[in-house]
Amino acid sequence: MTHVVSESCIRCKYTDCVDVCPVDCFREGPNMLVIDPDECIDCAVCIPECPVNAIYAEEDVPADQLDFIKINADLSRAAGWKSITKRKDALPDAEEWKDKTDKRSELVR
Numbered sequence: 001m002t003h004v005v006s007e008s009c010i011r012c013k014y015t016d017c018v019d020v021c022p023v024d025c026f027r028e029g030p031n032m033l034v035i036d037p038d039e040c041i042d043c044a045v046c047i048p049e050c051p052v053n054a055i056y057a058e059e060d061v062p063a064d065q066l067d068f069i070k071i072n073a074d075l076s077r078a079a080g081w082k083s084i085t086k087r088k089d090a091l092p093d094a095e096e097w098k099d100k101t102d103k104r105s106e107l108v109r
Contacts, residue, residue, distance in 0.1 A: 001058050002037040003046060004072050006065045008054035009033055010106050011097035012090055017046035017055060019087045027076045028084040030108040031091060036076035052098045075109065 009032045017033070018026045025039035026046075035046075035055075047055045056062070058069060075081050097103070 001042045002040040002072075003035050003042065003044065004056050004058055004061050004065075004068050005032065005034050006054045006056060006061065006068045007101070007103050008052040008098075009050075010103040011100075012052055012054075012094040014051050014090045014094065015084065015087045016049040016051060018084050020045045020049050021085075024083055024085045026084050027081040029075060029078075029081045032075075032107060033084065034072040034075045034081065037073050038076075071107075078109065 011031050013028070013032055015026075015028075015033065018024075022043060022045070023039050023041050025036045025041075027034050027036055042057070044057065047057070056065070061069060091097075097106075
C-alpha cells in the first residue's frame with residue numbers, strides 16, 4: 001500500500017508533509033505535490049501534517065478521487081517532478097484555493 005495526494009493539494013501545495021517523510025517520497029510539480037508509490041513506506045506520518053487533508057492511505061481514497069492513485073504514480077515519474085525534502089512556502093494564493101473543490105482542471109502537469 002501507499003499514500004496518495006488528492007485534488008485538495010492542487011493550487012495550494014502546502015509542504016508541511018515533506019518535513020516529516022522519512023523516505024523522501026514526495027515529488028513537486030508546478031502547483032501540486034504527489035507521492036511516489038515506489039518510495040512510500042506507508043508510515044502515515046504525512047496525513048495529519050497536511051492542512052488541507054489532501055493525503056490518504058490508498059485504501060481510504062474517496063471514490064471521487066480514485067484517479068489520483070494513477071495521477072500520483074504517473075507524475076512521480078514525470079520529467080520535471082523532482083523530489084522535495086524540505087518545507088517551503090505554499091503557493092501565494094493557497095489560502096484562496098484551499099477550500100475549493102473540482103480543481104482537476106487546474107492541475108499543471
